[in-house]
Amino acid sequence: xxxxxxxxxxxxxxxxxxxxxxxxxxxxxxxxxxxxxxxxxxxxxxxxxxxxxxxxxxxxxxxxxxxxxxxxxxxxxxxxxxxxxxxxxxxxxxxxxxxxxxxxxxxxxxxxxxxxxxxxxxxxxxxxxxxxxxxxxxxxxxxxxxxxxxxxxxxxxxxxxxxxxxxxxxxxxxxxxxxxxxxxxxxxxxxxxxxxxxxxxxxxxxxxxxxxxxxxxxxxxxxxxxxxxxxxxxxxxxxxxxxxxxxxxxxxxxxxxxxxxxxxxxxxxxxxxxxxxxxxxxxxxxxxxxxxxxxxxxxxxxxxxxxxxxxxxxxxxxxxxxxxxxxxxxxxxxxxxxxxxxxxxxxxxxxxxxxxxxxxxxxxxxxxxxxxx
Ligand code: SAH
Numbered sequence: 001x002x003x004x005x006x007x008x009x010x011x012x013x014x015x016x017x018x019x020x021x022x023x024x025x026x027x028x029x030x031x032x033x034x035x036x037x038x039x040x041x042x043x044x045x046x047x048x049x050x051x052x053x054x055x056x057x058x059x060x061x062x063x064x065x066x067x068x069x070x071x072x073x074x075x076x077x078x079x080x081x082x083x084x085x086x087x088x089x090x091x092x093x094x095x096x097x098x099x100x101x102x103x104x105x106x107x108x109x110x111x112x113x114x115x116x117x118x119x120x121x122x123x124x125x126x127x128x129x130x131x132x133x134x135x136x137x138x139x140x141x142x143x144x145x146x147x148x149x150x151x152x153x154x155x156x157x158x159x160x161x162x163x164x165x166x167x168x169x170x171x172x173x174x175x176x177x178x179x180x181x182x183x184x185x186x187x188x189x190x191x192x193x194x195x196x197x198x199x200x201x202x203x204x205x206x207x208x209x210x211x212x213x214x215x216x217x218x219x220x221x222x223x224x225x226x227x228x229x230x231x232x233x234x235x236x237x238x239x240x241x242x243x244x245x246x247x248x249x250x251x252x253x254x255x256x257x258x259x260x261x262x263x264x265x266x267x268x269x270x271x272x273x274x275x276x277x278x279x280x281x282x283x284x285x286x287x288x289x290x291x292x293x294x295x296x297x298x299x300x301x302x303x304x305x306x307x308x309x310x311x312x313x314x315x316x317x318x319x320x321x322x323x324x325x326x327x328x329x330x331x332x333x334x335x336x337x338x339x340x341x342x343x344x345x346x347x348x349x350x351x352x353x354x355x356x357x358x359x360x361x362x363x364x365x366x367x368x369x370x371x372x373x
Contacts, residue, residue, distance in 0.1 A: 067102025247281030304344025
């Protein structure tokens with residue numbers, strides 16, 4: 001097929017190439033948004049995505065301990081709200097429904113919390129919604145699905161694992177003393193290629209960054225984060241939430257755009273819609289967006305630290321003792337989630353809450369813990 005280099009193969013690639021040929025290069029954020037959410041061919045519209053037979057594996061699929069500890073965390077967050085008789089438990093991007101199923105099973109240990117629950121799942125992907133319905137068919141609590149976060153009344157607890165990273169990120173590139181929007185255009189060979197877009201009159205970078213040098217890239221989800229934080233703060237009081245993702249605690253420069261398909265890294269510009277496309281989550285920026293909407297934030301802390309404080313090792317040991325034939329798998333799973341050179345440090349956890357609630361469990365800053373001694 002000699003035409004392969006010049007005529008992009010998939011319908012989404014053709015659609016994007018036509019759009020760029022007609023209107024000019026599109027921003028990286030618009031490119032990611034199209035790849036992930038295009039109504040017909042976006043990655044997150046239909047792909048099964050998660051699990052051994054999909055493209056990537058997530059924490060709840062690695063160990064049941066993850067969802068169980070989060071379920072108990074939610075029960076404590078509910079108690080900190082004064083134990084209201086009705087509470088919305090909202091999960092953003094619930095994947096295969098595994099986290100929620102494990103959380104609800106663990107919550108059986110706090111019957112008044114379970115009795116108060118109404119579960120709301122926010123999911124854009126019809127294939128994953130079907131998996132969630134299967135995983136939760138005998139959940140024993142009311143469960144409803146929605147395509148996007150809807151405003152609602154009353155106390156709410158939000159959980160979101162690997163959801164922030166599906167929100168499209170803008171890349172800015174520093175050239176000759178000014179910031180420009182990084183774009184995707186068409187190269188001379190007809191393939192997609194990165195290109196510098198328009199100069200930004202006001203790049204509005206956060207304080208505390210080092211001086212930029214030629215070619216530095218800054219990644220920002222400013223628009224997506226403030227939209228989400230606005231929805232969350234409008235969703236009714238009191239509110240507590242837990243966001244977990246691959247990312248960094250402080251803002252900095254660097255190109256972290258990556259595509260993953262079938263458990264391997266892929267070229268982000270090849271096969272749009274066929275791979276998961278992400279940039280790392282900037283937790284400092286998410287915290288800023290949340291606080292700008294009148295909420296408080298706790299953390300971020302590394303995932304290993306968070307799970308450790310919730311008793312992850314102890315819970316895994318109990319499971320191993322109860323299931324000796326699966327002990328090695330259980331041990332490997334918890335080590336993968338908590339290990340300081342892997343997910344334990346590469347993933348961060350941040351809590352958000354109404355300002356009048358007490359700080360959330362297991363999310364106090366690491367420094368303050370040391371300063372107490
Ligand atoms: N939390 C799950 C899945 C993470 S993958 C886990 O830990 O296994 C991201 C999830 O967000 C998927 O369920 C995906 O379909 C969903 N998603 C992606 N874009 C979305 C959007 N715009 N609105 C709602 N859900 C979305």
